[in-house]
Amino acid sequence: MNTTILEMRGITKTFPGVKALQDVNLDVREAEIHAIVGENGAGKSTLMKVLSGVYPAGSYDGQIVYRGEEVHFKSIRDSEHRGIVIIHQELALVPLLSIAENIFLGNEQARFGIIDWDEARNGARKLLSMVGLNEDPDTLITHIGVGKQQLVEIAKALSKAVKLLILDEPTASLSEKDSAALLELLLEFKKQGITSILISHKLNEISKVADRITVIRDGRTIETMDKAEISEDRIITSMVGRSLDDRYPARAPKIGEMLLEVKDWSVHHPLHADHQVIKGVNIQVRKGEVVGIAGLMGAGRTEFAMSVFGRTYGRNITGDVFMHGRKVDTSTVRRAVDAGLAYATEDRKTYGLNLIDHIKHNITIANLPGVSRGGVIDDIAEMNVANDYRKKTNIRSSSVFQVTGNLSGGNQQKVVLSKWLFSNPELLILDEPTRGIDVGAKYEIYTIINKLAEEGKGILVISSEMPELLGICDRIYVMNEGRIVGELAGSEASQEKIMRAIVRAEGRTA
Template identity: 45%
Template sequence: MPCLLEMKNITKQFGVVKAVDNVSLKVDAGQVLSLCGENGSGKSTLMKVLCGIYPHGTWQGDIYFSGDLITAKSIRETEQKGIAIIHQELALVKQMSVLENMFLGNEWGRYGLMDYEAMYLRCRKMLAQVKLNVDPNTRVGELGLGQQQLVEIAKALNKQVRLLVLDEPTASLTESETETLLEIISDLRDHGIACIYISHKLNEVKAISDLICVIRDGRHIATRSAVGITEEEIIAMMVGRELTELYPQAPHQIGEIILQVDNLTAWHPVNRHIRRVNDVSFTLRRGEILGVAGLVGSGRTETMQCIFGAYAGRWQGSISVNNQPVLIEHCRHAMALGIAMVPEDRKRDGIVSVMGVGANITLAALKKYSGPLSMLDEAQEQATIRDSLARLKVKTSSSLLAIGRLSGGNQQKAILARCLLLNPQILILDEPTRGIDIGAKAEIYKLINQLVQQGIAVIVVSSELPEVLGLSDRVLVMHEGRIKADLLNRDLTQEKIMEAALRSDTDVEKHAV
């Protein structure tokens, strides 16, 4: 295949900081190159240079596409050349139809009028190409995340894309949706369309890639064939060290029951006849890591939201903390009982993106720094912020920097720092490592083990079964709102968990191995 893209000696600086430092890469037509690196390594910056988000003249180096030098000043110019990028945060207008999104800013018309018939037929053709069977007039907001991802790809194909950049495309997708997406990328490759694929999920990277390019600290480390390279080798290049023990197995003492949940049932906030959680009962012990597994939509998150007082719909059931029945109607009630939670969607529920990193950390504990006249003791607050940033190794140029500008891993660590300021006795972590790099994952896993050694009880909800198995003392398996199994993590396998999740009987398997 001929060389389609060549980026030569690309350097992009922000002040004195080199986000990308003399990086070069090549992609042939019909080739999939995966771009790997920790958050903050320069991957996204490099792609923004390629796609014209950072216009020519604001960076150094050369970019050739089909042999032509690119000097694009905007993303529109690179799209016209056949380069399209799909960000992790999808750029679709949820209130508009699939058809309207696909032709937004690129409408077809004749005689000064919109040619809806031609656009409709073209939209159906593009949707069929990505194997999405929905009517073009369907409102995008009514589609699932996986379907919206396919709409974005169809939109790119509609612009005659020749190089497709996908930034963390499967971070919020189910396993089946991920399989569909990877099949489509493989099909695009067979039709000569090149792809640059950015993902922290190394099993996907290995499955779909022809080449794997690793960037660390803004510099190109290596580009290797995907054939024969191991995940351990990729990780070592990404972080500059081997992570032979990703899941630390530090000894910790499991004590008495600290949380008991009985007959918890929660109804859908809108369709109130639908039960999202159905008669769930379980216990949690002091110093225990309780994993919660199950397919997306199994009721895991809704169960945790009820316990933390954050569920938007109606629910009922009994909750006891330290053998005392409690009423939790709001998050502040949960926090007063020593319950803290890192939410599944950190951007929507976990951070105030325009506020500083430090302000986000102390947000839930401001009363600690208030004097008798409700005046804030800023010196004490700043001292706490400095200690929290150091303890959780949050990388930021300043505590005043807007938290939305940090990498996903550093945002997650800042949210954890906020939770720890509450001195919790129960810590709920819902998808604690979604969309963050392998190095940040290792740091969070280490922190979890340190917390349970101190006697804190931790619940880890995760879609990644290796994570559940690597961390947990015991695993709850949920399916369609019910707990299907309560399993001790002794010789437990992914197959055993999936078998429990998909079984049709209603009996709960207790502490099986």
């Protein structure tokens, strides 16, 4: 039996008006992969920030025992000095610095105060080879994809002689291929004696690699399971305090007349004019219908949605958009909104929300005329609207004056939905609506989608999770390399049929 490398005993952390952690206990064994799961806002990330010194000793109650010794980390540097390294969900890389510069940032390879670039590059190459990344160390971070950036973060951790690696939602923004590669890397680290703590909402990934799982709910430890005890049903029940036998709420579709038609839509890359990203796409959505777009990473789904919604992506855009059979102008965001469209972006933190402002302003920002009189915002009207949508979408917060950046991912997504619902759209485009949020919050998002469909609105859902599309959509388009390569009724669709459409399309273009 492996020895215990870490114990966190009776950890309690309080913020003004909120007890984020209450008497949490965690023990982690040497050279294991220990998963921590829980709903958004359960306290998972807060616990890891306590462990890594982001929240320093003295700002919480309880004990941390690491390698048999009680520790009191006052900063991240303190924990890193002991071999504990945390990789946050939002990667902490500098885009315009090279891979080598990022790996050794704050730990520069220097002699007599002068950086030894040869040593930095050679060291970076060795570390990159350890994580299976074959990139030039001089390559700028901005020139590599998110999957490779995640590996650079891990290489950076290895440069600090990591013994306990903490990963917070490491696969949230990765493709299935990159996610699988990262999980294999964690298993390899385990063989090398490195301990990993993995925070993830992807229960299938956790079941694959975790030796044990600790469930946290509402800031408290619920239970810890060994590998033999792990099942998705048990995890879900522990996470949400109830069984979710059906993860997708039932709905009786009431599909009406044609609402949206996009015809012969083509888009070229914004920087490379000779590269056509979207190639003659035709899509239809009826009133009360939930339509999905499936496809692999790079299929062009987000690019299609952004180009339709105010031409926020691409150049040399051709094609027509019709609402209720009438051609409409969606050439700017304002015109798209006026035409009855709304677009909830896949990147809510960067493009969907003002994280440093409170909930009230985020909810009303897309429809300020709706809370204004004579061009002046009516504070009381704005307050009433914000409180109304907070209640409708079940945003868990102290009030509408809570800073949006302090909300959990699921509640942030509800603020995004509230913002666009207040603009009163007829057609709502949801791009990865449940990315990075837990199963309980997902169920609430699906319930909101069903309610909107029942009200006669059209919903277009882009998702990388095929079970999600199969669970909520009436019809699914399959997209590959900028083209629609298949269309399936929800009742007839399956993951196999979707993949078959993609593979056949690739075979035709090979």
